[in-house]
Amino acid sequence: MGEFKPIIPSIDALLEWKRFLRHFDEDPFFMDKKKEEKPVQHLDNTSKETISSSSQEEIKETENTASSSPYTGAVNGHEWVQLWEGGPKFATCNIGASMPWEYGGYYTWGGTRAQGKGKYKDDHWEGGRTLPSDRDTATVFWGKKWRMPTYEEFYVLLENCGKGEWIENYKHSGVNGRLFRGKGICANQELFLPAAGYFSNDSFYNSSSFGNYWSNTRSVNYKAWYLYTSNRATCLYEFTRVNAQSVRAILNE
Numbered sequence: 651m652g653e654f655k656p657i658i659p660s661i662d663a664l665l666e667w668k669r670f671l672r673h674f675d676e677d678p679f680f681m682d683k684k685k686e687e688k689p690v691q692h693l694d695n696t697s698k699e700t701i702s703s704s705s706q707e708e709i710k711e712t713e714n715t716a717s718s719s720p721y722t723g724a725v726n727g728h729e730w731v732q733l734w735e736g737g738p739k740f741a742t743c744n745i746g747a748s749m750p751w752e753y754g755g756y757y758t759w760g761g762t763r764a765q766g767k768g769k770y771k772d773d774h775w776e777g778g779r780t781l782p783s784d785r786d787t788a789t790v791f792w793g794k795k796w797r798m799p800t801y802e803e804f805y806v807l808l809e810n811c812g813k814g815e816w817i818e819n820y821k822h823s824g825v826n827g828r829l830f831r832g833k834g835i836c837a838n839q840e841l842f843l844p845a846a847g848y849f850s851n852d853s854f855y856n857s858s859s860f861g862n863y864w865s866n867t868r869s870v871n872y873k874a875w876y877l878y879t880s881n882r883a884t885c886l887y888e889f890t891r892v893n894a895q896s897v898r899a900i901l902n903e
Contacts, residue, residue, distance in 0.1 A: 721836045725795045730901050731839045733832040734810045738803050739901035740841050745791050751823035753846035753857070759864055759874040759891035760785040765849050774891040781866045788899035796899040801867035801875045803900060804886055813884035817842070826858050828879040843879055849894040862895040 721732040723739075730739040746755030746764055755764030760775025762785065775785045781798065783789045788796045799807075807830065814828040825844045832839035847857035856862075861879040865886075868874050873888040876895060889895070 719838075721832070721839055725901060726793045728792055728796065728899070731832075731841055732836055733807070733830060733839055733841060734834055734836050737806070737810060737836075738799065739903070740799075740807075741788075741792075741796070741899040741901075742841070744844070744846070745788055745897040745899060749823075750842045751820050751825040751827070751844050753825075753844055754896060756846070756849040756854075756894035757787045757864070757897050758894050759868075761787060761894065762790050765894040767852055767854075770849070770852055770894075772892050776891075779868045786866055787864070787897045789902070792899055795902055797902040798864060798866035798897060799877075799900050801865045801886065804863075804865055804875075804877045807877075808884065808886070814843075814879070816879075816881040820844070826881070827861055828884060843877075843898060844896075845879065846896045848889075848896075850892075862889065863898050864895050 721735075723730055729742045731742055732739050742750050743752065744754030745757070747753065756766070757764060758772065758774035760777075760781050761773045763771065763773060765771070775781060777785070780800065783794065783797070786797050788798045810833060811830040814830040816826070817829045818826045820827055820829070820842055827842055827844040830841040830843070831837070843861045843863060845856070845858050845861040847855050847860050848862045849855070859880060861877075863877040863879075865875045865877065868891075869888045872890055872892075874891050875886055876889050878885050878887040
């Protein structure tokens with residue numbers, strides 16, 4: 651038998667499906683219940699990372715550093731993990747973070763600077779369906795070997811690993827989030843997405859409750875697709891591009 655390849659619906663088909671579901675209480679793609687967005691007190695641990703000229707150039711590659719497994723490694727000093735054979739290689743940390751449980755920075759869609767209280771500057775991108783490399787937040791900060799996931803790549807993550815498991819106090823870090831576990835020969839691997847919430851109108855929202863992760867795929871009506879996680883749901887959803895959220899990179903192969 652040949653290798654199983656999931657059928658990925660087109661964006662147009664998904665938008666038509668969303669219009670059909672608009673009168674229902676539930677959303678597609680593993681959504682258990684619609685979220686209730688409430689502002690919460692936030693400890694400001696936004697990224698101190700800045701864009702240097704070297705980040706616009708090819709940085710010396712350091713693949714598979716200190717790794718005994720073909721399903722983990724490091725490129726440009728940033729570690730990656732693969733959750734199933736042939737799948738995308740996800741970074742183990744958010745852009746702007748150095749540990750898997752750290753929130754990292756908050757970025758508008760196509761933004762090239764981290765946002766935070768008292769320093770918000772709208773730099774979202776208004777171009778085509780996907781981001782060019784000079785407006786891809788992962789590429790801008792980590793170099794050409796990294797980029798933001800597409801809508802389809804997030805979709806296949808859910809197809810292969812399900813909605814993941816909601817974890818509180820991940821590895822005694824005090825941080826909540828979703829944990830995706832590998833399958834098959836990658837069963838020993840895991841990917842943790844901390845619930846960093848999002849930043850809008852000079853305020854942080856839903857940190858420790860929701861994890862919002864931009865894809866590089868534009869939607870409609872000033873929105874873009876993102877991966878949403880909470881203690882109730884994991885799904886693909888749309889959000890206004892001027893809001894700032896987490897970015898989890900994948901290896902650009």
